[in-house]
Amino acid sequence: GACCRNSMSPLLWAVVTVVGVLVAVVAVLPQACWTVKDCSRMHEVAWNELSRYVVVALVTALVLEVAALRLTWKSARPLVGMVRGIEYTFIPPLLLCVSFFVLILENLFIGALWLVHAAVPGVGNVAGRPVYSAIYLEWLINVPILLVLAGSCALGRPLRDVSRPLVVTNLYIILAWSAYFMQPAPLRWSAIFVAFAMYGWAAADMANWVLKFDAGTRQDVPARQLRCALSFGLILVFFIYGLVYLFAQLGLITSHFELSSYIIMNVCVKLVILLAFVGIRSSQFYDLLVCLLVNKCTPFERQIAVANDFGDVEHASSLPLLQ
Numbered sequence: 193g194a195c196c197r198n199s200m201s202p203l204l205w206a207v208v209t210v211v212g213v214l215v216a217v218v219a220v221l222p223q224a225c226w227t228v229k230d231c232s233r234m235h236e237v238a239w240n241e242l243s244r245y246v247v248v249a250l251v252t253a254l255v256l257e258v259a260a261l262r263l264t265w266k267s268a269r270p271l272v273g274m275v276r277g278i279e280y281t282f283i284p285p286l287l288l289c290v291s292f293f294v295l296i297l298e299n300l301f302i303g304a305l306w307l308v309h310a311a312v313p314g315v316g317n318v319a320g321r322p323v324y325s326a327i328y329l330e331w332l333i334n335v336p337i338l339l340v341l342a343g344s345c346a347l348g349r350p351l352r353d354v355s356r357p358l359v360v361t362n363l364y365i366i367l368a369w370s371a372y373f374m375q376p377a378p379l380r381w382s383a384i385f386v387a388f389a390m391y392g393w394a395a396a397d398m399a400n401w402v403l404k405f406d407a408g409t410r411q412d413v414p415a416r417q418l419r420c421a422l423s424f425g426l427i428l429v430f431f432i433y434g435l436v437y438l439f440a441q442l443g444l445i446t447s448h449f450e451l452s453s454y455i456i457m458n459v460c461v462k463l464v465i466l467l468a469f470v471g472i473r474s475s476q477f478y479d480l481l482v483c484l485l486v487n488k489c490t491p492f493e494r495q496i497a498v499a500n501d502f503g504d505v506e507h508a509s510s511l512p513l514l515q
Contacts, residue, residue: 201351202336208359209332212366220373222309222323231310231320235303238322238447242455243299250299250459254292257466261285284345284469291337291462298330299455311372315380317443321372327454328369332362334462341465342426343398346419346472347405357397361430364390368437384441391434395427415472422468429461 225231265282301307307326313319336358343354364387371387374380402420409416433454440450 201355205336205355205358205362209336209362209366212363213332216366216370220370222325222373224305225308225310225320225322226305228310228320230318231308231322234318234320234447235308235322238451239303240448240452242452243302246455246459247296247299250292250296253463253466254289254296257285257289257292261289281473284341284473287337287341287345288462288466288469291334291465294330294333295458295462298326298458302326302451302455309373312375312380314375314377315372315443316440316447321440322447323369323372324451324454325369327458328365330458331365334458335361335365338426338461338465339398341469342422343401346422346469347401348409349401349404353397353401353404357394360390360394360397364388364394371441384438388434391430395430398423398427418468418471422465425464429457433457 225235261282264285302324304326307324307329309323309325310320311323315321339354339358339361340351343349343357344351367383367387367390371380371383374383402423405420413419436445436450436453436457439445440447445453
């Protein structure tokens with residue numbers, strides 16, 4: 193019920209993110225990869241066809257989710273106004289559709305010349321390591337969506353509780369991207385350290401969501417454990433992203449491995465979130481159905497199933513409960 197009811201906070205998040213991106217771009221002035229010979233060579237090696245296969249899979253998932261959302265809404269529309277808050281159960285699948293659409297755009301343009309930049313010499317122990325800025329742009333849109341899904345939609349936290357970790361997360365994403373273009377090395381590693389500290393700050397806020405949810409809700413809330421697992425799962429996933437980023441900065445992994453890891457993780461995270469909300473939504477509707485049946489006055493009758501010659505049940509005849 194608390195999911196996305198306030199429209200001012202998202203506007204503020206967007207303004208802070210856009211301002212942060214503009215300040216970062218002006219401050220570091222990233223150099224296009226195609227203008228650096230070593231970067232162009234590494235980009236040719238790192239680039240692969242994985243993103244094209246991912247686009248096909250994502251388009252399929254998006255079409256199925258849109259179709260399921262439309263059919264479910266059409267079926268539930270008569271209940272709007274009768275069942276309080278039922279319209280808010282459709283916000284998570286709608287946000288997931290937006291997330292899949294953004295992810296499709298990322299994989300379509302991930303290798304565009306104007307979205308691939310060259311890191312400063314020394315990053316990854318090479319000169320001109322390619323930085324795929326489309327990935328960071330996708331994160332700036334989709335990570336807030338994931339945080340709203342996990343914090344507000346799944347755990348029922350008000351948007352004021354989601355605002356701080358969301359803004360902090362977007363700012364450390366911008367700072368992590370900017371670090372690729374910072375010199376000298378002490379300045380770059382200071383920025384990386386601050387980014388990881390901000391991750392810890394946001395992770396603590398996300399863990400606090402679960403504690404508040406656990407303390408303030410009934411034990412029979414549908415999919416209770418799954419809701420809590422979403423936030424802890426995102427904390428763990430963001431930490432794994434951070435490890436891949438750190439290994440790339442240290443030169444422990446190639447650009448090809450880094451790019452492939454980000455593409456695969458981006459898709460898998462969204463699919464897991466999708467499956468989680470399918471489970472949550474199913475539990476909610478089951479709970480609603482049970483509640484409606486329990487509160488409905490129904491005469492008790494004994495039912496006798498009547499089967500046809502093929503063994504299929506055609507109808508049930510009613511008999512009085514007591515004979």
